[in-house]
Amino acid sequence: MKIAVLGDGGWGTANAIMLAGYGNDVTLWGAFPDYVEEMKRTRRNDKFLKGVELPPNLKLTADREEAVKGAEIVVLAPPSKYFAAVAESFKGLVGEDMLVVSLTKGLCEKTHRRMTQLAKEILGIGTVVALAGPTHAEEVGRGIPTTIVAACEDEEKARIVQRVWSGPYFRVYTSSDPVGVEIGGAVKNVIAIAVGCSDGMGFGDNTRAALITRGLAEMKRFVVAYGGKPETLSGLAGIGDLIVTCTSVHSRNHNVGERLGKGEKIDDILASMQMVAEGVWNSKTVHELAAGLGVEMPICDLVYAMCYGDFDAKDALKSIMGRELKSE
DSSP states (O other): OEEEEEOOSHHHHHHHHHHHHTTOEEEEEOSOHHHHHHHHHHSEETTTEEEEEOOTTOEEESOHHHHHTTOSEEEEOSOHHHHHHHHHHTTTTSOTTSEEEEOOOSBOTTTOOBHHHHHHHHHTOSOOEEEESSOOHHHHTTTOOEEEEEEOSSHHHHHHHHHHHOBTTEEEEEESOHHHHHHHHHHHHHHHHHHHHHHHTTOOHHHHHHHHHHHHHHHHHHHHHHTOOGGGGGSIIIIIHHHHHHHOTTOHHHHHHHHHHTTOOHHHHHHTOSSOOHHHHHHHHHHHHHHHHTOOOHHHHHHHHHHHSSOOHHHHHHHHHTSOOOOO
16 A cells, blocks of 8 residues: 655654555655655664664655655654644645544643544544554564554544554554543553652552552543543553553653652753653643543642652652542
8 A cells, every 4th residue: 555654753663664564655754854865865764763774665755745645544653742733734635535544642732632633623534543552663663563453433444554554563453442542542651750750769569560550540530531431441552551651661751750750850851852752741731631621640640740840759759658548
């Protein structure tokens, strides 16, 4: 199939590599022409997916029209903070006849919309498929066995994505609950910062397990209030993605939390990072949404306080352990 992947970050690049490896006609679009030219020359994307060769049949471009011309599938893969701007820049170029897939985990800071909602509204198209799960780009780009969920209200679209993406090392399940899948993908990043903070403070397995478990409880409450299905979070896009983001050496969100736990300031941490940590942005959106929905999210609230307030890790520990006692 002819596929356009919009966004040359690690996750977009890993998907482009895999889909091209299946024999599809794949074009990877990047927003910065100079860097796209560098990738063409080196056949690598060392800024975002270090050490992985780009296959010779993968096309690269910074030209929007060239990227999507004739595409049957358009894949949106920018960070959540820039998702709306990227979608706007392709308005009029992506049509109803194209199947649109979102790889981005997060919520819009300004509108609090899910990424598939944003894409649908901005591009003026039908339903969009969300693709999410425990999937670090560093591993997918190297062909390490991985599973994921394609979620859409239109189940036939989810099944098309399942067929196109599935291969020897990549297995896709389908879901009709994009709300649960996308909200799970946003909130787990926030919980991962909390787990990283615990690890940075030198705590152990007990603390990590407690934060993951109670974090999952927060995710379920939030999903239900938002209109999703709690059982979705028992699957790959919930507990699966939560585990990998909270425990992996590849997790940027865990790394941010670990550095917070060691006493670094959030501004210094973010200034030193080349790639984004979605959980920092999403902690603000989740905090605001949860307040509006009346959902209790103590762990997420403390991550927000550390990222946007004057709380440090010791303050957060004292606050979470001193909460009113209650039943599970």
